[in-house]
Amino acid sequence: MTSQTSSGQGGVTGLLGQIGRVPPALLALILAVILFFVGGLLNPNFVNANQAVNIVRLAAFLGIVAAGQTLVIISGNEGIDLSVGGIVTLAAILIYRISDGNDTLLLPALGVALLAGTLIGVINGLGIIAINIPPLVMTLGMTGVIQGTILVVTQGELIGDTPPLLAQVIAAPGPLGIPGVVIVWVVLGLLMWLLLERTTYGKQLFAIGVNRRTARLSGVRVPQVVIATYALSGMLAAFGGFVLLGFTQTVFLNLGGPYLFPSIAAVVVGGTLLAGGKGGYFGTMSGALVLTLIESLLRAAQLQEAYQLMVFGLILLALLTIYGRQRNLRQ
């Protein structure tokens, strides 16, 4: 209803209304392309194939970490996973330590890391469902537990090594000069689409995100779906740790921390409703690209670090305002 009237109004509101009708995932993608060429205006060296590959590679790390976050946010009821940063770090440290630079131990080490991430996710889910702890509190608390455990077990000494195979698979340019991580990301994107749009779990996930009572009265086992979602989030975060280790080839205690808030921002910029029940992973992928591009742009503009942060925050606010309008229009 309102969308029709808004087109009649001129000026900024009308323009925002127009923008608001483009699907969020596409909007973010268009924005990413525009930003890339704006970068070219600021710094002619910005626009070239190498730079493009580099940005997609950086976005891939963020995108992989944000995959689980997407599922958790879609599940609704204030769903959020603040433990992804901790899990990324834990997984990287586990693989670093278990494989100890040994290629043959890489897969078993990955298995252990994924299992650990899944387990943490299950505990998150159980706390939220069985003890009724709000997701924000539960996963924040879990972050503390993970960090404490890492400190106790390692005593602050991070020994081990990165298997050369991992670095090769993830970081080195593969076919057509595309790094392994980008291929991994694209495959993950397709799998996530399949999971969300073509499985019973995906359909039930959206259902519990919209209305848990309706879902339950339609036979959806809500607790199981919630626990599975946090478990998947934990597992995907652990996979993020695996990929990140391939890039950094070393570990430190706050390896995953800086990815936590961008992982949430990428989901939201990609058009997934923070309230749950609506969204998708292609949006998150676009969101990760946009965020990475903005960061690279600000760096290319050679602004001071403090100004970079300020501008980054302002751009985020502007983006979310546009999405907020869109939600109002659709209702």
Next chain:
Amino acid sequence: MTVSLSAQHVVKRYGGVVALADGHLEVRSGEVVALLGANGSGKSTLSKIITGVVAPNEGQLQLNGQPITFASPRDARRAGIAAVYQELSLIPDMSVAENIWLTHEPYQLWRVNRRKMRQDTQKLLDLFGGTYRASLTPDAPINSLPPDERQIVEILKALSFQPRIIILDEATASLDSQQVDRLFDLVARWKSEGMAVVFVSHRMEEIFRIADRATVLRNGRHVGDRLMQGTTERDLVNLMIESAAQPHAHERPPLQADAPVRLQVENLQAGPIAGVNLTLRDGELLGLGGLQGQGQSELLLALFGALPISRGTVTLSGERVRYGHPWEAMERGVAFVPGDRGSEGLLLSRSILENMHLPSWAKFGFPLKMRQAEAEAQRSADELRLVMAGLGAPVSSLSGGNAQKVVIGKWLLRSPRLLLLNDPTKGVDVGAKGEFYTLLNQLRAQGTAILFYSSDDDELIGLCDRVLVLHDGQVSADLRGGDVTRVNLVSASMGGGGAVVGG
């Protein structure tokens, strides 16, 4: 002081959609005018225009003969017009008194005079004295109240503005018969005091009870006015719908006394249910009656595994069952159409397709066979004559009657053997109701056992061979055949009535 309101040739467009093409309404002091029309006929748009909620694109409103425009509901209230809506406007976390006096709290200097607010609230509540539970007090939070009491608060809130003209828009939908009687006594009093009343309702019987005149809309156009004296239900229904289908004129399939027993319930206790017995055979339509909130919803929820059973046994097709989750009941062919479409039956922002298949996705394998799912949903939509833009459209884009068809469709897709219905025609227009009754009879003919709670006595009389009336969580009467009459239903719902028979 007399008052009159008239709306002439009012038009309301939402973008390209014409919600009201030619609206017309007049009401005067001491008069009750019923505003009639099927869902989508424009009657809510018209009532929103006269209460200042929406502004008309064309046409004119006149108050006491003077042209007037309302910029907001506040403007309309200041002019003495207040409305009671079915969609409740109450704030759940606030108390009854706070809700009623919101925006016009009594002040003592700079502070809200809470004592006066409570006293005034109690005075208002006394208007409905004896028809609500003791837990309804000025200090009770809204979210602790059942739907009927919330509706009463909503009515009192409108009254607190001391309107000269009051619009009751489906205000009786969640009230029980005793509360409706009280409301009608009040309406009679308002009339004698010179107030004007606009009454919007789906219940024909109520319209004949209190209205002096009916204004009928069809497809956004005013199609006629009728004085209630000298008109018939048939005549009004004919005006409302082009091809008048009498809702209650239908053939009932014969009752098969020897059909296998589908459901047997013995001494069931769950929540407010205090020992209910019943037997339901294949192809039987068993009605549940009684006042609102006597345990009908809870009985259905318990039989669907959504409410834990504390004592008693449930036997389904000869097998004793005990469910921990609705999913287990569904696996045994039980389906449940809940009472509140929006909050219990539908995912409003999701597509029709996803709503239809929510209980059944698992059968489409991995990856989900979308083409097959779409074909099945389309077939079901066609059978139910669902009016929609497409299977991908969100359910929130549908009218009430069509939204309810989605809720029913999602269960029909599973071919249930036992169908539990919780007041399924609430807020559904006459045409869709008629289709629904036909559907119930088709299902019976196919051998589906149906347990059907309705807050509309006429529906129980028209459809059921047998009705169990619940009172305080127990069966207060078991009415069969010719005994299913309005008099018996009402007397049993008050706790008195026929022999208390179980089984």
